[in-house]
Amino acid sequence: MKSILLSIVISILIVGAARAQDTFSIVAADSTTREVGSAGASCVDLFAAGISDIGFLGDLLPDTGTINTQAYYLVANQNNARAKMREGYTPAEIIEWLSTNDVQGNSTRRQYGIVGFGGIDVSAAAFTGANCDNYKNHKTGNINGIYYSIQGNILLGQLVIDSMESRFRKAQGDLACRLMAALQGAKRVGADTRCTADGTSSLFAFVKVAQPTDSYGNPSFFLGVRTHDNAHIEPIDSLQIIFDEQHFCETISISENHKYEIKIFPNPAGNEIKITFDHSLIGQIFTIKDQLARPLIQGKISEINQHVDVKELSPGLYMICVDPIHWQRFLKN
Incomplete structure (x- = not known):
């Protein structure tokens, strides 16, 4: 599958720069296909923050695992997590290491979601620091051999995480379809409470999946949308339109015709x-x-x-x- 990264640029006045931290996200690994994936969204204006890589918070290691690093994001913590995964640490062991080896000595502000393979076994683990911005929480689980971790901060409430999990578990199709469904589960005004005034859930959204044969940094499937603050455009719906043009799922999607084409x-x-x-x-x-x-x-x-x-x-x-x-x-x- 051809790697695709589409960025929707909407011109509007930039009002300040936001902190780069993912507000709600999901990581998942499929024990049958050995696919690993990540999806997330946040009320951060990536244009103002000077960030061009929409999916920078999700680190995919093909046939190994996925790490989402968020909440007062630091690239050094992400790099350390990747190094530990490559050394063979399990998701739980990586979480434990990160919690005691934060590069600034303050893991209480961080949040992580990690899934990984250990031979034929798969596991998921998550961490939410006590000083992450409220509402904050995480949830791990598995369905049909697909292990996942859902995490979020600055949320409207627990319903965002619960809805993401419900949509992920009920979705038909492959891992990309489930990840896209999870984002739709979070789509509500103020899911990231900073975006309440915008009338949207967030300002950027992404979904990406790596096949076991992909090289690091080049996932087979990668879609992303970013918008400016005050654009009043829902990035998850925009992402869904692009997703539907590029990928088929066994469900009725946002851009599917009803009776006539x-x-x-x-x-x-x-x-x-x-x-x-x-x-x-x-x-x-x-x-x-x-x-x-x-x-x-x-x-x-x-x-x-x-x-x-x-x-x-x-x-x-x-x-x-x-x-x-x-x-x-x-x-x-």
Whole structure:
């Protein structure tokens, strides 16, 4: 599978720089496929923080394990965790080592989620320091041989972690599908409480999975979205649109058509889109609406393929709607 990293850049005034720390995330390892993966999101403006690697908090070691390092993130702690995993330490042993060997001597502010293979065995472990910002917690578990750790800080509450776990466990499809479902479980306004005023869960989101044959630093699957503060755009929904374009899961996803196909290209869109309608819709009216369901562009479907000028639309998520069962979403860059 071709490695993909798509960053959605939405121009808006930058208001300050936030601390780089992941607020809710998940790591997982599949004992059957030997895949390892990571996903997460946070209300941190990566543009203001000067961070271009959207998935920097998730460290994938193919056929070995995954480490999410968050809460007052320090790259030196992440490097030490990776070194210990390569030395053969189990997730629990890595956690114990990190808690007593923090590079600043203050592990009470850190949070970690780790999964790893030990031969044919898999295990998961997590750590939440007593001085991480509230609400904070973590949860580990396994389902069908897939071990996971979910952790978060600065959360709306325990419901964020519980919902992530529920969606992860119920999801159909491979590890990437489960990780994406977990992020959807966290998608609620103020999941990271700093983003309440933005009306979103977070400001950036990512999902990545490494196959056992991948080289370190080059996972087979990597998608990420980052937005500026005050853009009022939900990055998990934006990520889901890109995910659906690149990966198939055995579930109904955000951009799946209902009864008739309505295809949009390109998606994410630039100044113009090509809409392909089912022939049965010719003669009807289509409307492009924003996230508040406000009609912005309207036209008559005169042929199967129609080009529509969308350059005047602001960056964000939109819906092309013919009627309640004929619709499709797209993202405007």
